[in-house]
Amino acid sequence: MIEAEHLSKIYGTTPAIEDVTFSVEKGEILGFLGPNGAGKTTTMRILTGYLPATSGTARIAEFDVHEHSMTVRKQIGYLPETPPLYPDMTVEGFLHFVGRIKGMAAGDRPSRVESAMTRCNLISKRNVLIRKLSKGFRQRVGIAQAIVHDPPAIILDEPTVGLDPRQIIDVRNLIKSLAGDHTIILSTHILPEVSMTCSRVAIINRGKIVATNTPEQLLAQIAEGSGYELEIEGNIAGLQKRLQELVGVQTVEVMSSQAVVQRRHRLRVTTQSGFDPGRQIAAIVVGSGLGLYEMRRLQASLEDVFLDLTTEEKIADSSEENSQDSDELRSEDSVETSQDTQDINNNYPASPADAQSSEPGEVA
Amino acid sequence: MGTIFANIMAIYRRELQSYFASPFAYLIAGVFWLLSGFFFMAILLDGQQGLIAQAALRDQLGITTPPIDVAYQFLNFFLGVLGSLSLFVLPMLSMGLYSEERKRGTLELLATSPITNWVVALGKLLGVVTFFVSMVLPLLIYESIALGAADPPIRLGVMVIGHVGLILMAAAILSLGMFISSLTDSTILAAILTFALILLLWVIDLVATSIGGPVGDAITHLSLIRNYNNLIQGILDVSSLVLFISYIVLGVFLTAQSIEALRFQRS
Structure with a gap:
């Protein structure tokens, strides 16, 4: 449904994104994750046809975003980083305006506007000027304008930015409810957002895609390489060295300050990826005559x-x-x-x- | 074709609505009405300088040649004053057309909607011209009251051509102002630049005469005041109409181009 192939965008001499390739299947939600300034907004702007790519192609519903710009624009709903709102319009008036410029049939408009307002919980604010709305409501109007014309592809640039926790949950649920009928790309720099809403994640950093996978598989990828946390009673002087010598162990760290009871110590053992020496660690601890009170795998997030x-x-x-x-x-x-x-x-x-x-x- | 028209109407309605929702627009209109009303009174009724007073003085002195058509003279003066007033008002109307959209980020909405740049530009221009027309309409009421009393009555054609000239000139200025507004995020800067540009176009025939020669002659024809004066005298000068329409088309064209070019700049 949405495809990006070798997209690059160079501003002057500084590359904003380089060789970005990914695709989103119909009905999927792709989370576009990266720190601020990684190139998320640039990528989204290229996908919507707002910015031309320096090289590479982007297609939405098989149409090249640059060559068939007008066709593509009918297929997408887009929430830019700052919601594009006219402060002197009412919520309902604005959504009607968006419906008009998106080329919606006049007959469908009232019902579509109504349903967009319902989905985004804006019914109570329908006659309020956008100028008077709070940040959270404005963000919702921004989402409503992206979905009002029922586009097959929805592109949301940081949809939950500036919302309070309650609103974030609402917006996430809203996005999840849109999946299936719609193909969605959302960008964010907030990690749990991705694991909660997205079926796939693309991680972008410094303009390059560094990983694309499902959230679960990304976790699995490093879970085995994480390590263990131990609580041990006794004299751990020699233990640290012996653990360190184990194959697959990367670091052994004593977190003595966290000792719960006297003579009990907390250790954190990190392991190299591909190794899981839990068995050996336990054997060494017990074999040294020390008490093993807790052994917990470090959960990779x-x-x-x-x-x-x-x-x-x-x-x-x-x-x-x-x-x-x-x-x-x-x-x-x-x-x-x-x-x-x-x-x-x-x-x-x-x-x-x-x-x-x-x-x-x-x-x- | 139908969708293009629908799109123009969508932009037009939004634009117009934003003027009528803006206190600033009412303020501009209020000042415009106040000043034009003041000049109306001054030109017509002032004790010494007013046209009626002067005509009465001529009658008393027994001067009958050349005959003076007070109604025509008045309309001529008044439209001239309205033209000059518009110079100050129009940049304030056009300044926000695109710079506001750029600042608010709504340009991104327009640029990613299935709607072409020139449709947006045309819709906006129609909106702001309509607002200006609505500023001029109330003046027509007291003009027609005053001129209705004129004997011999003023020719309707003169009145129509004069006001059409005013609207066309305003549309030309607004169109160029819209282009300037599309170049910057700053409304104030847009207003200042627009004012500078139309001031230049207003007096460019003065510049042209000092240049002289065929170049100067060519530049003379670009002058707004010269062509405007033709029209407010009731002369249906096609070349003046063509010039104003060319300015309008040029403004819309340049606006569409500059918005397109904006995509290729660093944002």
């Missing part, structure tokens, strides 16, 4: 996947900046660092902080 995929790039880049050495050394550098993502996350707090700061909005 989408956030981890996201950081895993997006920080790697950053590191490669910053090592480029730092290293004045030969190309050879540089590539070695980036390989090394990318293996060590967990550690590096601590060194590059910019994006973890980003992701965390988005979380309060997520608490339902």
Whole structure:
């Protein structure tokens, strides 16, 4: 239904997106996930035909967005980053206007406007000037204008931005209810949003797609490489070293400050991907005569996947900046660092902080 | 064809509605009415300078040649004043046409809707011209009261051509103003630039005479005031009509082009 093939957009000399390829099947919801400035908006604007791509093609319902622009425009509903609203119109008047310029038959319009308002919970505000609406309602009017003409493809750029938790849930449910009849792409920098609403995720960072998969599979991809948290009673002096020597163990960290009871220690063991040495870890702990009170697998969240995929790039880049050495050394550098993502996350707090700061909005 | 018309009407209605919903537009209209009413009184009824007073003075002095047609003279003066007033009013009407859309992000809605740029431009222009016409209509009432009392009566043709000239000139200015508005996000900047441009076009025949030669002669024909003066004298000068219509078409064309070009710029 929606296809992007090798899309690139270059502003002057700075590439905004490079070689972006993905496709969305009919009825799917694709989450377009990436930090701010990763190229999400640019990609969406190309898909809607608002911006021309420097190279590559985008098709909606088999029509090239550039060559058959008018046909494509009838097929899409689009919510840009800032909802395109006329403050001096009423909600209902505005939706009628949108219906008109989208080429809707005059006979269908009243019922379509009515149903768009119902779906977006705007009935009570139908005669209110948009100027007087709160941010949350404006966002809903923005979504209503994207669906009023019942387009087969809906493109939503950060639909939940600036909403309170209650409204976020409403909007997510609304988006989910649209799936099936409609094909939806939504962009966001909020991770749980993707796992809650989307059937597939494309992660974009620095203008490149770094992963496309279902949320579950993305999680599975790194679940085995996450690790364990242990609570151990006894003297752990030698234990740390022995665990470290195990095949597949990446780091062993003592979080003594979290000791619940005296002489009990909490350890965090992270493992390399492809290894699951839970059995051996337990055997070593018990074999050393220590008490194992808790052993819990660290749950990978989408956030981890996201950081895993997006920080790697950053590191490669910053090592480029730092290293004045030969190309050879540089590539070695980036390989090394990318293996060590967990550690590096601590060194590059910019994006973890980003992701965390988005979380309060997520608490339902 | 039907859809194009429907689209133009959709844009037109929205545009017009936004003028009638805007207190600023009423303020402009109010000032325009106030000033035009003041000039109406001054031209016609002023104790010394007013046309009626002057005609009466001539009668008293027994001057009968050349005969003076007060009604015609009055209409001529008054439309001239309205033209000058419009110079200040029109940039304020056209300034927001596109710059507001750019600022609000609604241009993105229009640009991703199945509607072409020139349809949007034409719809908007029709909207703002209609608003201007609605500003001029009330003046017609007191004009016709005054002129209805004229003996011999004024020829209807003169009145029609004069007012059509005013509307056409306004439409030409608004069309160019719309283009300038499409170049910037700033309404104030759009107003200032539009004012500068039409001031230049207003007095360009002065510039032209100082240049002289065939170039100067050619430039003279671009002058707004020159062509406007032709029309308000009741002369149905086709070249003046063509010039105004050319300005209108040029404005719509340039607007559509500039909106198209906007896509290729960094946003």
